[in-house]
Amino acid sequence: xxxxxxxxxxxTTRVAPEVRDAMLPxxxxxxxxxxxxxxxxxxxxxxxxxxxxxxxxxxxxxPSEIVFTSxxxxxxxxxxxxAAEILGPRARLVTSRVEHPAxxxxxxxxxxxxxxxIELPVDGVGQLDLAALREALFGGNCLVSAMWANNxxxxxxxxxxIAGLVKSAGGVFHTDAVQAVGKVPVDVGRIPVDLLSLSGHxxxxxxxxxxxxxxxxxxxxxxxxxxxxxxxxxxxxxxxxYIVGLGKAAELAAASLxxxxxxxxxxxxxxxxxxLATCPDARVNGDTRHRLPNTLNISFEFIEGEAILYHLSDxxxxxxxxxxxxxxxxxxxxxIRAMGVPFTxxxxxxxxxxxxxxxxxxxxxVLARVPPVVARLRAMSPFVRA
Amino acid sequence: xxxxxDTVMDHFRNPRNVGTIERPDGVGTVGxxxxxxxxxxxxxxxxxxxxxxxxxxTFGCASAIASSSALTEMxxxxxxxEAERITNRQIADYLGGLPDxxxxxxxxGREALEAAIHNYRTGETGMRHLDERIVCTCFGVSENEIxxxxxxxxxxxxxxxxxxxxxxxxxxxxxxxxxxxxxxxAAERTQTRAAPAEAPRKLTNLQKIKLIEExxxxxxxPALQRDHGDVELVDISGDCVTxxxxxxxxxxxxxxxxxxxxxxxxxxxxxxxEITVVEEGKP
Numbered sequence: 210x211x212x213x214x215x216x217x218x219x220x221t222t223r224v225a226p227e228v229r230d231a232m233l234p235x236x237x238x239x240x241x242x243x244x245x246x247x248x249x250x251x252x253x254x255x256x257x258x259x260x261x262x263x264x265x266x267x268x269x270x271x272p273s274e275i276v277f278t279s280x281x282x283x284x285x286x287x288x289x290x291x292a293a294e295i296l297g298p299r300a301r302l303v304t305s306r307v308e309h310p311a312x313x314x315x316x317x318x319x320x321x322x323x324x325x326x327i328e329l330p331v332d333g334v335g336q337l338d339l340a341a342l343r344e345a346l347f348g349g350n351c352l353v354s355a356m357w358a359n360n361x362x363x364x365x366x367x368x369x370x371i372a373g374l375v376k377s378a379g380g381v382f383h384t385d386a387v388q389a390v391g392k393v394p395v396d397v398g399r400i401p402v403d404l405l406s407l408s409g410h411x412x413x414x415x416x417x418x419x420x421x422x423x424x425x426x427x428x429x430x431x432x433x434x435x436x437x438x439x440x441x442x443x444x445x446x447x448x449x450x451y452i453v454g455l456g457k458a459a460e461l462a463a464a465s466l467x468x469x470x471x472x473x474x475x476x477x478x479x480x481x482x483x484x485l486a487t488c489p490d491a492r493v494n495g496d497t498r499h500r501l502p503n504t505l506n507i508s509f510e511f512i513e514g515e516a517i518l519y520h521l522s523d524x525x526x527x528x529x530x531x532x533x534x535x536x537x538x539x540x541x542x543x544x545i546r547a548m549g550v551p552f553t554x555x556x557x558x559x560x561x562x563x564x565x566x567x568x569x570x571x572x573x574x575v576l577a578r579v580p581p582v583v584a585r586l587r588a589m590s591p592f593v594r595a
Numbered sequence: 596x597x598x599x600x601d602t603v604m605d606h607f608r609n610p611r612n613v614g615t616i617e618r619p620d621g622v623g624t625v626g627x628x629x630x631x632x633x634x635x636x637x638x639x640x641x642x643x644x645x646x647x648x649x650x651x652x653t654f655g656c657a658s659a660i661a662s663s664s665a666l667t668e669m670x671x672x673x674x675x676x677e678a679e680r681i682t683n684r685q686i687a688d689y690l691g692g693l694p695d696x697x698x699x700x701x702x703x704g705r706e707a708l709e710a711a712i713h714n715y716r717t718g719e720t721g722m723r724h725l726d727e728r729i730v731c732t733c734f735g736v737s738e739n740e741i742x743x744x745x746x747x748x749x750x751x752x753x754x755x756x757x758x759x760x761x762x763x764x765x766x767x768x769x770x771x772x773x774x775x776x777x778x779x780x781a782a783e784r785t786q787t788r789a790a791p792a793e794a795p796r797k798l799t800n801l802q803k804i805k806l807i808e809e810x811x812x813x814x815x816x817p818a819l820q821r822d823h824g825d826v827e828l829v830d831i832s833g834d835c836v837t838x839x840x841x842x843x844x845x846x847x848x849x850x851x852x853x854x855x856x857x858x859x860x861x862x863x864x865x866x867x868x869e870i871t872v873v874e875e876g877k878p
Binding site: 234479511513514515516519520522532533534539540541552556588589590591592 | 596604608610614624628631634635651652653655656657659697755761762764765826862867
C-alpha cells in the first residue's frame with residue numbers, strides 16, 4: 210500500500226496535533242459545566258471565552274458576535290431560518306444555484322411554504338451574476354445568502370461587492386464561509402456581512418463544532434430553544450472540548466494564513482499545470498483568477514469520476530468527484546451543471562483540495578499516478594476513438 | 596465509499612474482455628455520456644453457433660465496468676438463446692451482489708446484450724421501438740423498460756425503480772407515473788398468486804363460503820375503499836353470491852361493471868368458474 214496522499218481537504222481536514230493536545234484536558238481534568246456557580250465550572254467558562262475570542266479574531270469580529278454551533282450545516286440553518294422568520298413571509302430569499310445543500314435546503318423549505326425564493330445563476334467559471342442580484346434586490350425586504358467560496362470549484366464570490374449591494378438595498382446578508390475561513394482572509398470588520406457560517410473540521414478542528422457570526426444588532430429568531438447558553442442564542446450545554454479545539458484551530462490558522470496560502474497555492478498551481486500538460490482533453494472548472502488557494506477542480510473528458518477515484522484510492526490518493534455515481538444520487542454535481550460545463554466533462558470532474566499538511570512529495574505522487582489512470586479508463590471508454 | 600464486494604473490485608481493477616472486435620456479428624450500445632454511463636458490447640459467433648468472442652467498452656463507474664466485465668464472462672461460450680435468458684439479477688449475483696443504488700449497472704449490461712443480439716438478428720442498431728412511451732424524460736426510460744425491471748426484480752417502490760433503471764432519479768416529475776406502474780404490477784402479482792393456488796380444487800360449501808369471504812375482504816373491498824366505496828356480502832346460495840354496494844359504489848353508474856368485471860371475475864378465478872354475482876334487490 211502506498212503512503213496516504215490526502216487531497217480531499219474541502220471534505221474534511223485532519224485534526225491538528227496542537228488542537229488535539231489543547232482539547233485533551235477538557236475530558237479528564239476540566240470537565241465542569243461552564244454555567245455552574247462554582248469555581249470548577251467557572252474555570253471552564255474562561256476557556257470557552259478564550260476560544261470565542263480566538264475565533265472572533267480570525268474573522269475580525271467581536272467575541273460577543275460569535276455563537277458556537279455543532280457544524281456548518283447548523284450555522285447555515287440557524288442563519289436562514291432565524292433571519293427569514295424575523296423578516297416574515299413576504300420577504301424574498303435570494304441565493305445562488307451553486308450553494309451548499311445546507312443553504313439550498315433551508316431556502317427550498319421556505320419556497321415550499323410559500324416564500325419567494327430566487328436562485329441566482331452563475332457564469333461559466335461559477336461567478337455570480339451581479340446584474341441578476343441587483344434585480345433580485347429591488348424593493349428590499351430580503352435575505353440574501355451567498356457563499357464566500359465554493360466547496361467544489363474554489364471560486365470566490367466578490368463578497369465585498371455583494372455585501373455592499375445587499376446592505377444598500379436594505380437586505381440582510383448571510384454568507385456561508387465554511388470553505389473560506391482559515392484559507393483566505395475573512396474580515397467582517399471590512400465587509401458588511403450580517404451573518405457568517407464557519408465549520409471546525411474544514412480548518413483542522415474536529416467534526417462536530419462550528420460557529421455562527423451574528424453582527425451586533427442583527428435580529429435573529431432563536432431556533433435552538435432551551436437554556437440561556439450563548440446569551441440565549443443557542444440553548445444547550447457548551448461542547449467545551451470541541452469549542453476549545455476550534456479556538457486553537459482558529460489561532461493556528463490566523464498565525465500561518467498569509468504564509469500558507471502562498472505556499473499551498475504554489476503547490477496547487479504546480480498540480481494544475483502538471484495535469485494539464487500530461488492529460489489531454491482535461492479542463493479546469495472554476496474561476497482561476499478568484500479561487501481558493503487550495504482547490505483544483507479538473508475534468509477529464511470521456512471518463513467517469515467514480516472510476517477515477519477508485520483507481521486513485523487503490524494507489525493511496527484521496528480526492529473527490531462531482532460525478533453522479535460518486536454523489537450517491539443519479540445527478541451530477543449541481544455546481545458543475547449550473548456552470549454549463551459540457552456534458553462530456555461533467556461526469557469526469559475531480560476535485561483535489563490541499564491543506565497546510567500537503568507536501569511537494571504529495572503533488573509528485575499525484576502527478577505520477579493520475580495520467581496512467583486517465584489513460585487506462587480512456588482506453589476502455591466507448592467515446593474515445595483510438 | 597460504496598460497499599462493493601471483492602468480486603466487483605476484482606472485475607473493476609482487472610476487467611475481462613475489454614476492447615473491440617474487428618468484424619463483430621452483433622453490436623449493442625446503451626446509455627450515453629449525458630446519463631453518466633454507457634456500454635458497447637460486441638460479439639462474434641463460432642461455427643457451432645456459440646459466442647466465440649466478446650468484447651466491451653464502458654464509460655461509467657466501478658460497478659458499471661465490473662457489470663460489463665462479468666457479463667462478458669457469463670456469455671462466452673453460450674448460444675444466443677442461452678445468453679438472452681440472462682437476467683440483470685444474475686449479473687448482480689455473479690458479482691456477489693451490487694449496492695441497491697447501483698443495480699442499474701446490471702440492467703445496463705442486460706440491455707446491451709439484448710441490443711447486440713437484436714442487432715445480430717435484424718441488423719437494426721436501436722432496440723427501442725418508436726411507439727414506446729417514454730416515462731422518464733431525464734434518463735429516457737420507457738414504460739416497458741420500467742415494467743420489465745419491476746416484474747423481473749420484484750420491485751415495490753419508486754426508489755427501487757430508480758435504483759434499477761434510473762427512472763425518476765432526475766427532476767422527479769415522473770415519480771407519480773412510476774408509482775402507478777409499480778401498483779399495476781403489484782395488482783398482477785396478487786392476481787397470479789391467488790389464481791393458480793386456489794382455483795382448481797373441489798371445495799366443500801363451508802370452504803367455499805370462507806374463501807369467498809376472504810377474497811372479498813382481502814382483494815375486493817380494499818380496491819373499492821380506495822375510491823371511497825365498499826361492498827357487503829349479503830348471501831351465498833350455491834354458486835350464487837348476493838352483494839350490496841355501499842359508500843360511493845351505491846348508485847354508482849359503473850357499479851354493474853364493478854360487479855361483473857371485478858367481483859365476479861375475481862371470484863370465478865379464485866373460487867369456482869360457475870359463480871355468478873348478483874346485486875341485492877336487482878333482477
